Amino acid sequence: MKQRIAHIALVVKDYDEAIAFYTQKLDFVLLEDTRLNEEKRWVLVAPPGAGESSLLLAKAANEEQRKSIGNQSGGRVFLFLFTDDFWRDYNKMVNRKIKFLRPPKEEEYGKVAVFEDLYGNKWDLLEPSQVNKGVLSK
Missing domain, CATH: 3.10.180.10 (2,3-Dihydroxybiphenyl 1,2-Dioxygenase, domain 1)
Structure with a gap:
């Protein structure tokens, strides 16, 4: 059996500001940005050359999730x-x-x-x- 960690969810305040930080400040690559519904997107970023895993930028959906940001x-x-x-x-x-x-x-x-x-x-x-x-x- 082969398994791997594909994505790590990172709770963020805002998709676009998080994308800007990771792509402009850390030079990560935006792998995917797909709108799932009015509030939710599937956003993946990864360091250049990363092959096994990426960050899933997950916008906080409620107060409990907002408390964990950062x-x-x-x-x-x-x-x-x-x-x-x-x-x-x-x-x-x-x-x-x-x-x-x-x-x-x-x-x-x-x-x-x-x-x-x-x-x-x-x-x-x-x-x-x-x-x-x-x-x-x-």
């Missing part, structure tokens, strides 16, 4: 953006006014810095160390 993981790092060139992406993100919560640090597993998206969800920008490079290509 805090889907209880304040922990929620998503991990792997890169093949940490400094290229870090500098580009700083120039694009992405807010970093923790500065770059060299760890045993690689170069890492914590940033937040437009709603405050925490992300790791991570370039795996040479020992862990195979993780990036999987």
Whole structure:
């Protein structure tokens, strides 16, 4: 049996502002934007070169969902953006006014810095160390 995680739902305030952030600030690719009904769209974005999974941008439909915007993981790092060139992406993100919560640090597993998206969800920008490079290509 083969299984994989295809999409991760990310609750957002507004489809268009979320699409703009991910495509213009992080250079993600808009894979799909299909209107399902008057209020709901099926919106998928992914980093360039991503093949296995993508983010499903899901507009909050009620007050309970709106409360989770920006805090889907209880304040922990929620998503991990792997890169093949940490400094290229870090500098580009700083120039694009992405807010970093923790500065770059060299760890045993690689170069890492914590940033937040437009709603405050925490992300790791991570370039795996040479020992862990195979993780990036999987």
